[in-house]
Amino acid sequence: MTTEPDAETQAPARSASRTLQDVSEPDDAAPTGPVEGAEGESWQVGMNLKGSLREAMQAPPTVYEIVGGQRFFDELVDRFYDAVEDDPLLRPMYPRDMGPSRRRLAGFLAQYWGGPPQYSEERGHPRLRMRHMPFPIGLAERDAWMAHMTASLDAATIADGAGRPLPGEIRAAMFDHFDNAATHLINRPG
Numbered sequence: 623m624t625t626e627p628d629a630e631t632q633a634p635a636r637s638a639s640r641t642l643q644d645v646s647e648p649d650d651a652a653p654t655g656p657v658e659g660a661e662g663e664s665w666q667v668g669m670n671l672k673g674s675l676r677e678a679m680q681a682p683p684t685v686y687e688i689v690g691g692q693r694f695f696d697e698l699v700d701r702f703y704d705a706v707e708d709d710p711l712l713r714p715m716y717p718r719d720m721g722p723s724r725r726r727l728a729g730f731l732a733q734y735w736g737g738p739p740q741y742s743e744e745r746g747h748p749r750l751r752m753r754h755m756p757f758p759i760g761l762a763e764r765d766a767w768m769a770h771m772t773a774s775l776d777a778a779t780i781a782d783g784a785g786r787p788l789p790g791e792i793r794a795a796m797f798d799h800f801d802n803a804a805t806h807l808i809n810r811p812g
């Protein structure tokens with residue numbers, strides 16, 4: 623394949639959250655239309671808004687928003703790279719200072735799951751296959767990477783300070799993304 627799939631930058635970020643929202647939809651008995659004040663005018667924030675602001679207020683939350691924003695991805699990546707620091711197979715591939723590596727991966731993941739385009743602004747298109755070519759990635763390296771990321775995902779909570787567990791479907795969607803991407807990045811098969 624000569625071109626990188628657009629799927630690298632565009633996650634179905636809202637699809638998992640849409641399911642979450644559907645689950646939490648109010649039941650049929652709940653009022654659905656605008657609620658009117660004493661003067662007969664709509665009083666809820668958003669009801670009188672037009673155009674993109676109204677759209678923004680009605681859009682379902684992204685996965686990025688549900689998990690607590692950038693902090694979630696920073697913590698996920700920190701746990702992951704702390705484990706890589708001690709991995710004799712993977713550590714030699716990474717630069718001595720892994721600070722910038724942490725920032726790049728956290729920025730990429732945040733953007734992938736619906737966050738701001740900070741990664742693209744700093745690095746352009748991810749071109750992950752091309753960027754990983756200098757590193758020999760076979761099945762053993764892929765499995766080691768996945769083992770650390772899975773452990774980090776298992777330890778993850780929503781980053782709002784309350785320690786609430788990650789919704790199961792979001793955990794599963796993230797696992798699938800890592801699992802597929804890691805396989806896609808194998809460049810020394812056999």
Ligand code: HEM
Nearest residue numbers: 715716723726727730745753757759763764767803804807
């Ligand atoms: C399969 C096993 C993998 C190995 C051995 C591996 C290894 C590496 C190494 C050595 C780097 C360079 C470190 C640096 O940023 O300075 C890197 C960068 C990166 N990796 Fe991986 N990686 C793997 C899988 C993945 C997966 C599955 C993803 C995404 C889901 C990913 C995303 C990234 C990103 C975003 C960068 C920074 C790219 C840039 O802007 O330069 N990697 N990886």
